[in-house]
Amino acid sequence: MKAFLFSLILVITSAVSSYACEFRFEIVSEQKTTYKIGDEVIVKVKLIAFHPFCAEDLKNVKFTTEGVDVLGTTDWQLVSTSVYERKVKMRITGTATGEAKLTATRLCLKMGGTGTIVINSEPKK
Numbered sequence: 001m002k003a004f005l006f007s008l009i010l011v012i013t014s015a016v017s018s019y020a021c022e023f024r025f026e027i028v029s030e031q032k033t034t035y036k037i038g039d040e041v042i043v044k045v046k047l048i049a050f051h052p053f054c055a056e057d058l059k060n061v062k063f064t065t066e067g068v069d070v071l072g073t074t075d076w077q078l079v080s081t082s083v084y085e086r087k088v089k090m091r092i093t094g095t096a097t098g099e100a101k102l103t104a105t106r107l108c109l110k111m112g113g114t115g116t117i118v119i120n121s122e123p124k125k
Contacts, residue, residue, distance in 0.1 A: 023115025
């Protein structure tokens with residue numbers, strides 16, 4: 001019985017997550033192992049929408065940051081079917097842990113999605 005319930009939960013979780021949006025991140029400016037406070041970084045954010053015709057507008061994707069200031073963004077561009085990209089230019093301000101973060105979140109009736117890029121930086125003193 002436990003195996004059946006576990007299998008059922010696994011199938012339901014897989015089915016639900018297949019409708020989520022996925023975020024992928026790539027640093028497109030100079031890549032470093034550790035960034036200094038004040039360094040500028042450009043990150044390409046890719047949104048892959050696994051359900052077509054989402055009622056939630058791309059303008060409603062929320063970005064939160066930790067240890068960075070956003071200096072500017074490009075508009076979302078459709079690069080292929082249900083795949084959008086934009087660039088985010090940021091300045092490293094630092095954190096006590098030395099991990100700067102950019103998180104993207106999209107909420108909708110079909111679950112949406114979230115993703116985070118962690119950038120190693122000097123610890124803030």
